[in-house]
């Protein structure tokens with residue numbers, strides 16, 4: 001008889017869950033609902049094992065009360081953030097950027113100025129790289145030199161993946177055969193590598209949306225499919241920071257489930273998911 005491996009998941013008590021819920025909320029702004037206890041237990045299992053703990057309270061105390069725990073906080077955040085993404089997700093939004101907004105903004109810039117784009121919760125890079133592919137396809141090299149794309153996430157594991165540029169077929173589900181053929185090298189049935197000229201168009205850095213960004217001001221900020229995990233307070237903080245980073249005349253693009261309804265902002269609504277800084 002073949003034995004199926006038995007995976008031990010350490011149960012989370014209500015009190016432990018509340019501590020974990022508070023810690024991820026305070027550090028990343030992410031609000032995990034109470035019915036997600038099993039998900040939390042599953043995601044933290046390997047971290048407890050890595051440190052030889054059998055209770056979540058021991059793990060929590062390690063992170064919050066010991067000097068070595070500071071480093072583990074990063075792993076904790078990595079485990080509890082949701083990183084779902086793929087190339088050309090809601091491609092019509094990216095087409096709007098490449099076909100209308102970016103050409104319009106470029107035409108308004110002085111020759112010495114650069115157009116700056118920030119993908120603000122980029123996960124493993126599919127979002128900023130999709131924009132880079134569209135722009136690489138559309139513009140001549142002299143125009144491309146005038147565009148800067150930066151991308152950030154709170155999770156360093158996904159950023160490492162982004163920098164490598166290796167993707168599974170799932171990530172390419174919405175990539176057209178033309179773009180697949182021109183912009184990816186098929187390394188195996190399970191692995192596609194993004195070509196170097198596109199990879200070099202995007203710079204990555206770690207950034208927490210609740211904190212200030214010291215990378216200057218931007219013409220376009222994408223903040224898609226991350227505020228759905230935030231409560232109203234974290235959304236307000238994030239939007240406050242985004243507002244500070246947007247140039248006048250710049251655009252914010254959100255995800256479809258992320259209306260700014262009920263949040264005070266000076267940004268002007270243009271159409272669903274698109275806001276303008278006057």
Ligand SMILES: C[S@@+](CC[C@H](N)C(=O)[O-])C[C@H]1O[C@@H](n2cnc3c(N)ncnc32)[C@H](O)[C@@H]1O
Pocket residue numbers: 027028029030081082083084085086089120121122123124127152153154155158207208209210223224225226255
């Ligand atoms: C679902 S992915 C969205 C990726 C991409 N924007 C898209 O729409 O496909 C959400 C990302 O937000 C990141 N994230 C969560 N909280 C964050 C925070 N406080 N600051 C920065 N990034 C955060 C997660 O690590 C995750 O990679």
